Amino acid sequence: MNITREQIDELNAIVKVAITKEDYSDRVDKILTDYRKNANIPGFRKGHVPMGLVKKQYGKAVLVDEVNKLLQDSLNKYLTEEKLDVLGNPLPKAQDNLDWDAEEFNFEFELGLAPDFEVDLNTKKPITHYNIIADDKMIDDQVDRIAKQYGKLISQEEVNDDSEITGTFKNEEKEIENRYTFTLDKIKGKTNAKKFTGAKAGDVLELKSKNLFEDDHQLMQALQVSHDEVHDLDIALTFSIEEINKREAAELNQELFDKLFGPEVVKSEEEMRAKIKEDAEKQFQQQSDQKLLNDITEYLVENTKFDLPAEFLQKWIQTTGEQELSDEQAKEEYEKSEQGLRYQLIEGKLIKDNNIETKYEDLKDYAKEFVRAQMAQFGQTDPDENVLEDIAGRVLTNQDEVRRLSEQLMSQKLTKLYKEKANLKTKEITYDDFVKEVYG
Structure with missing residues (x-):
């Protein structure tokens, strides 16, 4: 077998795969021998069917199947060994005159290659990172709501x-x-x-x-x-x-404090107000971080310049769906997905350059914190560690949950990176003013 690559330009290449009889004959012969042992053909005892008849009946189908398997395995191995960062999947070039009666076969695949680019987090204009605070009015309102709720x-x-x-x-x-x-x-x-x-x-x-x-x-x-x-x-x-x-309204006393926060956690109205402020600002931190993540994502997509193999990607979109699309439909789908693809490449570059990784232990700890937060909403503020381990373990057996939590954890790690390396300016703001400024 011989595999060669022809570089068309920085973003496009052709891989040529030449398969000879020596590459596939042993595999085909082994399968046909197994067929012969088990074939039930009228007029012949099981295991005594002439090999010529077996080849005539099954040979072509087995040959096509094994060559295709060999082709895919060798192509995937080649891409891995050559460390080619491809977009989409290799697209086979049409071969209308392929002769399966020949002993040697030649195949060609189009490749769309990921561009080489740099990501600069040190923006010329600083990006706002909001520090959302719970002001006295918000805390007063929350205390009033609690007093009425438990009254x-x-x-x-x-x-x-x-x-x-x-x-x-x-x-x-x-x-x-x-x-x-x-x-x-x-x-x-x-x-x-x-x-x-x-x-x-x-x-x-x-x-x-x-x-x-x-x-x-x-x-x-x-x-x-x-x-x-x-x-x-x-x-x-x-x-x-x-x-x-x-x-x-309920009286703000120890009975109420214990009911809200657990025994002896809060011992006065002053401590209650401080706890409300702390809990509220933890929630606001999540909104602030999400806003920062969105703003930097938007900035990076708009300002990180690189070309994509657009023609290849449109062709790939056109041929890989459940139904083949027209040229116009494929172009429209590509335009819809281009921004998302650009951010995936930018995110991948940031993850690689900054050695960001998500280990299983990181994911398990994150799942435990997620479970802890869920339990706290139902008044279980101090769950047993073994219970957390057990529930988190069950959560991580669900692949959809693993994917969702992994994405959230990676977003958290990227946000941490942005806080460390991006050009940010901090703006302290009340929650009401944050909503007005950000959402209008």
Whole structure:
């Protein structure tokens, strides 16, 4: 067997594979011998079929199959040994006149090669890294919410400004019938609020869905409709009032602190406020890091210049799907995926140049932290280490979960790299201002 490469340009090459009879004859003869031992052909005892008949009946199919296997194995080995960084897969060049009765075969494959380029994280213009803080107002609001959430309900005769109202929303046409609890301050506008004020249990209110709540997401929960459906929803509703309560705030004492944070973790309102601030800013850190990751990704894709073997990639896209695409469809698909491919190459370059790797132990530790965070949401703030090990081990038997967690862990490692090496400027900002500045 002889394999040679013809370099067309920096991004394209042709690999030629010449296979001789010596390369495949032993493999084909062995398989045909096995066929002869087991063949059931009328007129012949098992194992006594003439080899000539076996070759006539099965020889061509076995030859084609074995040559193709040999071809793929040798091509993959060649690409590995030559350390060729190919994009997509090698594309066989069409051979309409291939003669399978010949003893030697010649094949050609087109290769699309990954470009050689450098990634510069030291941007001319610094990229903003937000340090999102929990301000006093946010902490005050959270303390109030907790006190009300854990407070006791006091029944009221009629709805007033501080009422918590429970009832059922209905609309027959949309088949809506959902029981929901909300506070009067979530209702939008004085006109709507006036319909509730003074109402009593058993009353049925006539309402409109449009502009009923301050937040459309609350309307989505109140009516149990989809995110897409809730926007611009304008239907008539009835609301049957079932309960009217006032929630008396809980006392900020040790009993409440233990219930929220575990025994003796927090011992005063001051410590509670500090813990709320700490927990909130941990959450904000995740959003800040994701924003940084998105911004640097966008910058690198726009500013890291290199060419791609576009013609080859379009041809590869055209021929490797379930259905063959037209030239125009393949070009359109390539244009859609080009930015993603560029970032994959940039990310791969950063990972290689900075020796970033994800070992199994790293992934297991990351899975344990993920499980720990999930358990904390259900009040299990101090899980046993053996329990964490066991659950994390089960999670890592699921390949989809392994892939998802690996991607998250790699994003975390890249974010750490960006914080160390990218040209960043830190901006301290409250969460509300961060939302306004980033999301408008």
